[in-house]
Amino acid sequence: MATLFSDLHLHSCLSPCGSDDMTPANICGMAALKGLQIIAVTDHNTALNLPSVQKCAEAYGLLLIPGMEITTREEVHCLGYFPDVDTAVRFSEMLRGHMPRAKNRPDYFGHQYIMDEEDGILREEDELLIGASDLPFTTLVRVIRDWGGVPVPAHINRGSNGILINMGFIPREAGITAVEVWRDLPCPAGEQTGRTVLHSSDAHYLEDIYEPDVTVRLPEPTVEAFLSLLREGST
Numbered sequence: 001m002a003t004l005f006s007d008l009h010l011h012s013c014l015s016p017c018g019s020d021d022m023t024p025a026n027i028c029g030m031a032a033l034k035g036l037q038i039i040a041v042t043d044h045n046t047a048l049n050l051p052s053v054q055k056c057a058e059a060y061g062l063l064l065i066p067g068m069e070i071t072t073r074e075e076v077h078c079l080g081y082f083p084d085v086d087t088a089v090r091f092s093e094m095l096r097g098h099m100p101r102a103k104n105r106p107d108y109f110g111h112q113y114i115m116d117e118e119d120g121i122l123r124e125e126d127e128l129l130i131g132a133s134d135l136p137f138t139t140l141v142r143v144i145r146d147w148g149g150v151p152v153p154a155h156i157n158r159g160s161n162g163i164l165i166n167m168g169f170i171p172r173e174a175g176i177t178a179v180e181v182w183r184d185l186p187c188p189a190g191e192q193t194g195r196t197v198l199h200s201s202d203a204h205y206l207e208d209i210y211e212p213d214v215t216v217r218l219p220e221p222t223v224e225a226f227l228s229l230l231r232e233g234s235t
Helices: 024-034 050-058 086-096 139-145 223-234
Strands: 002-010 040-042 065-069 077-081 114-115 120-124 151-152 178-180 196-198 214-217
Touching: 002 024, 002 065, 002 077, 024 040, 040 050, 065 086, 065 139, 077 114, 077 139, 077 223, 139 151, 151 223, 178 223, 196 223, 214 223
Parallel strands: 002 040, 151 178, 178 196
Antiparallel strands: 002 214, 065 077, 077 151, 114 120
């Protein structure tokens, strides 16, 4: 059994709300410096920085869980974790067809940089990434699973985009087996029972990446083992 220090909800500089310093190499370097072993970069409605993050993670000896933070039609944030970077990127391309066509305003929302593994800017995404998709929550959950991923409602007890704040409940028919709980706020025990519970930083700045105080226990340090943990829920 492997016990790994983790932070499984990080935003790169491709998220307009993410700091320009949240580059692939900076994220992985800071995670390694802090002693983390498993991370997930989960940009808003896109996975286009994951290929570079993967290369940096490998260079620093980190296990990368490919992910995204997707906004549903109800404006609920839901993390999607995928079996590999290629799947996440292709899902990202599919999702683009479900997003509103709005141009980003870097002066207002922030830049959206797609980077290489040496932190060079490949290009700046000009379509705004933080809008809501047209996919209802239950539909998004099904689609993520169809692509081999696992849906995890994000920070369910925090902010206007947490599902308990936004909708008031987690739909039973969605069959949710894992949730992310903001550990500094109370959360109903009933929404955690029987589910794998994640605690992550939702870091938009390098200094907010977690210190090594949250762990994930896996039978082996692989993406598939992590996804299996999420699918199985908890007793």
